Amino acid sequence: MSDRQMAILFLVPSALVIGFLGVYPVIRTILLSLFVKGTLSPKMGPFVGVSNLVNILKSHQFGRALLNSIIWTGGTVALQFIFGLIFSLMLYKEFRGRNIMRSIIIFPYLIPVVVAVLVWKYMFNDLIGIVNHIVYLLGYRKTIGWLSNPNTAMFSAIMTGTWKYFPFMVICFLARLQTVSLELYDAARVDGANWWQEFVHITFPIMKPVVMIVLLLRTIWMFNNYDFLALLTGGGPGFTTTTLPILVYRKIFAEFSMSGGAAMGVFMFLILYVTASLYLFLYERAEQELG
């Protein structure tokens, strides 16, 4: 067998998987969004162009879900960033027990989504949840249905999501911080710098490239995330935590409009793509201006 044949043969399985389960679905979804097709009907209906999309943009639900998606993504990413920064800066210093603490902090990122959701649902339970008990001990004498009250559901969901996903940031930040030589800090201290000056002039500039990429990745992943909120609240109560992926799922498997769901999914992807490109463009320009 020649090298060329072998190269192709070795790549065939990967190409099949990525072709059938990655590339083909993307093309097919775009096609579906331009036709009329029900989830249960085997045949493709007539071509309607962008009118699927226009219908969706006009619907009241879409705007509401888009707003929820933005709140969910913005809220969780911002909090993940804050906690990620705090924990990575604390766990960066050397002290006894540091390694075990790092492991404990990182672990929530690996536990199954359904487990994280289940445990928090239990803790948020209005009758026997530990959260309400703590609130009671702090002096508030009413029970709060954290996930069932429309006013607190999104807030509680954001806190829970932050807990599950912030370790990703800790891992990335720690990895970057480990490349800094401690001598740099010693030198700064000799020059009389305080901790804030150290952070602004040494730590932050070093972390900036990683921060930019990690924020982008987490935004993409939180925006696309279906599992977490679907399991935690199912989009409820009412419409309060229904994000775009949940709405797409409902369109396809509850309203049985495959093409409607596809159109919404494609539009969702476009929003994300434009935002990410703009972000990268602005970031690169800012980098150039600063030299």
Place this chain on the structure above:
Amino acid sequence: MRYRSEKFRKKIKRFILIFAVTLLTLMVSFPLFWMVSNSFKPYQEIYSYPPTFLPKAFTLLNYQELFNLTGFITHYKNTLIVALTATFLAIIISCLGGYSLSRFRFRGKALFTRLSLVTYMTPTILLVIPIYEIWIRLRLIDTLFSLTVSSISFTLPFGLLLMRSYFQGIPVELEEAAFIDGATRFQAFCKVIFPQALPGVISTGLFTFIVVWQEYLYTLVLISSEAKKTLTLSIADLMGQSAIYSWGMLMAAAVLMVIPVLIGFVFIEKQLIAGFNVGAIKG
């Protein structure tokens, strides 16, 4: 005197730091502690007031009830079958593909790499529509087979790129030496290259396992019959019936689902802490 007070201040600062880190770590890990603790509490204790920190009357009843009253064991087996098979296949496919990408030059290589990255970033809710159609058309909907095959795609783009970079790090001379000794390329790959890239193989495998083990959306779309459900669906069902089942039993299910992940974590902990490969688990 001044020197001593400075040293003292440093000590105090250090103490405050360690105290703060410990406190915050305890807070972050509390939900997991609470899960384990409550899985061993009897029904009465879970509903008693005030809540107990550790189980006063330690019991395994929650675990027994879980096994006897629900299909948990079947679902556990299903999930193990799907996750282990998908892991095995993902390792083989990404090793072959990664080797091809690292050692040979051919047209379309850059395009292939780019396409696999694009699919890695595409929302799964978008991919799942045609995948549902494919398995319906093949009449393989509601089988563990369709779920397993679909699961390979979750981490394959990552595995491919990881294995490629591992293979690139292995000098070509090593293979050439094997050729001179009369080995074919395939033999050289199996006996010389593969063992060298073992750390990459292990992380590709573990990450695939962890991702497939907890997958929800594809399973929800592909699996419908009770006998074929996986753990995420199983626990999601129980969660909907928390009025019937005790929270203690639900916590027992959660503990059992975490155990394999915990074992895997021990193996990849060092890599994770060093920041390698963390992108494998998108989500």
